[in-house]
Amino acid sequence: QFTSIFCLTVMSMDRYLAVVHPIKSTKWRRPRVAKLISATVWSFSFLVVLPVIVFSDVQEDFQTCNMNWPEPVSVWSAAFIVYTSVLGFFGPLLVICLCYLLIVVKVKSSGIRVGSTRRRRSERKVTRMVVIIVVVFVFCWLPFYTMNIVNLILILPADPVLEGLYFFMVVLSYANSCANPIL
Template sequence: MKKFTSAPSILNITEYDYSYDNESDLCEKSHSLEIFRFQFLPVLFSLLFVFGLLGNVLVIWVLITCQKLKGMTDVYLLNVASSDLLFVFSLPFLAHYAADEWIFGNVMCKICSGIYYTGFFSSIFFITLMSIDRYLAVVHALAALTVRTAMRGTIISMVLWLVAVFISTPNFLFYQTYKEGHLLMCGISYPENTDNQWKLFTQFEVNIVGFLVPLSIIIYCYSHIITSLQRCKNKQKTKAVKLVVLVVLVFFLFWTPFNIVVFLYSLQDLHILDDCEIRNQLDVAIQVTTAISFIHCCLNPIIYAFAGEKFKSHVKELFHRNMGYVSPCKKCGILQAPICDPKSSVHTPVMGTSSMDTVV
């Protein structure tokens, strides 16, 4: 008989832990877990689906329609929004699963788990790339002029999507449906006799590849960016950096708790934290932190809307255009402030900046 385990992921926050070999090892689960699952998660996932879908589609619409993906940063922003949409598309399935059981079949079980990890890794990859892009634009402005093109950004993005899918392959392979009592569940079943090794591998993969390495790169980039801006103050560069910093900070604010819990799960699997009460606390923690991390899929559009003046102007222009109203500023260049507005400061392209400035 195959053994199903509860390696941390969005699908497993709706399950109990059946990874222990002996029935006597099972801990009695808290009733609060069921309340959280059946009452809170379906509502949260449904709301996130609506707002995440509308917000990220709007971002993609603005990037493609108004900014025409003219720079490398535009390409990365498009891919960040696309990564968030991966989460969003799985939410209706997860909302039903949280409220009842898995009714969507074995293929969708694999797809939803794969989407979760692919979206997770691609998000952090592209946010890291945005930080590197800002580093090149600010610290190595002259050298970056010929490097930071939309074509190169597209090629790099394609490679990173392939890497994200490759890293997520075990989840496509090992997730499957199974019966638990009278309910049909969606869980992960690793190859026989390698259960614990695979769990540790995937959990450390999330912590190292999806958190510690990107965090180190981002800290390096922004430490040098701050030093460069202190030496030579540049308003346009500073504005462009602020938005990317905000996107990065929000990402780590909402994903750090999840990574901490995943690390604690690894300590549990290594029998360093081998206590029934700790197991119950981790069961609660993985549910809460995973739900928090999913809120992130709605936040980037809100950041652009409130922190990006040009983004708001692009949205207004799009709605006016589609409602039959032609803005008198329609012919203004994307890299310029509307020339018909005497109060707007003219945006002069600054060496080393990119079309990221258009959303600031």
Template sequence: MVVLSAVFLLGTVGNGLVIYFAAFRMKRTVNIVWYLNLAIADFVYSSFQPLSIVYLAHAHWPFGTFMCKVDSIFRNMNLFASIFLLTVISLDRCVSVLFPVWCRNHRTPKLASFVALGVWLIAFVFSLPYLMFSEIGENKKGNMYCYNNYGNGTSVKQLNHTGTVVMKFIFGFAIPFILIISCYSIILLRIRRNHMTTSSKPFKVAKAVIISFFVCWFPFHVFSFVDLATSYSDDFHLLCATVIGGSLSYSLMFLNSCVNPFLYFFLGQDFKVQFRTSFQAIFEKVFTEESVQLDSHSNTRSTSESHIVLAKFPVQGC
């Protein structure tokens, strides 16, 4: 409950500020489109936390079947959208480094908006199973609870349960994680080969992106498989591991929705300088795209994105 309360307050306020500045106070660019959609996904996820707080406080779901399904699909859709957007941002940066001329001619905010819309549609499709399985039940004490009903019969339940866990792991972690690592590896190799920077900060920031993504999501998927095993087993040790480890892994997963704005602030520019500026100036420094002219015949490249210099990368966090 403490973690959920913190996520609700920090996530709604932090992402709300990002949405306000990105949508109403800043020029629309490709980067702004990515960060705006990412902030919307995290904001919606954070805004649903009061339902879980009430649920945990009273050990009772008082909101009915409809809200049980709405809560389930919105949570999963925004989780998928957030992860997919992080992957798209990495791919976008990689393409900008590899094909700068094509990006100058075709990489536009309008195209980015269509890609973001596609991300939301794909996230919705991946969330449909949770909409179908979400139901409410009643325990022996007469309290209602919201849960995933995977069907009738042990074999059917196990098959559906396994399918959703494996699907979320493959498409919600494994593939995005591989793509993010691959993109940043290509970018760093290109920087080293072309001697674009002599600072060690770009490599530290890129490493932070990968590590933070892994730390927030890998434990959650590990204990999803543990929970899958305990659901059809009477092993006491597995049950204990699920209860203890599952709580910790869920806490890390919840923090995903509120950590990004703080990473923008602390890692986007020097903290002491940013602290003296307005919030708008902070986000502008983090998000604004610059023009870096590099001659291709002297180990340099031309690009319209400052994110080629990874020292200016806003870390997208967990």
């Protein structure tokens, strides 16, 4: 779950470096560094998901794998929702938006100075790419995290419609991993 989001965040940072700091970033934008960063992302993802590995358990009553928190369950559950929301959505979204905002600002300022038609086309292409990436990211993940936070605040009743909606949101969040290579 987290690896996809972290990779998307790192890709955004890489695009930022390539566009905004093309000369300074050449020492960082090398295959060896990319492999190291990729290994770091996977290792960090493993650490972030460690609570799931430690506290997941099959609940025989439901025939599903769920979190089995120690006491006080409500505190652990709430902490986990906040933890995953910040690390798995809001933090990466902030970094992604900031990177692409700075890319757009750089491209626009370069385009204004040069004023060429080719630059303006390039500017529109980058802007469109930025908007699509951020919109798809938010579209795929916001419903999932919103439902978790709402459930934390209101404690939604056990309802088959809500359960179906929740599972749809889980599938939608994983669809982001399918969209990333295309984007």
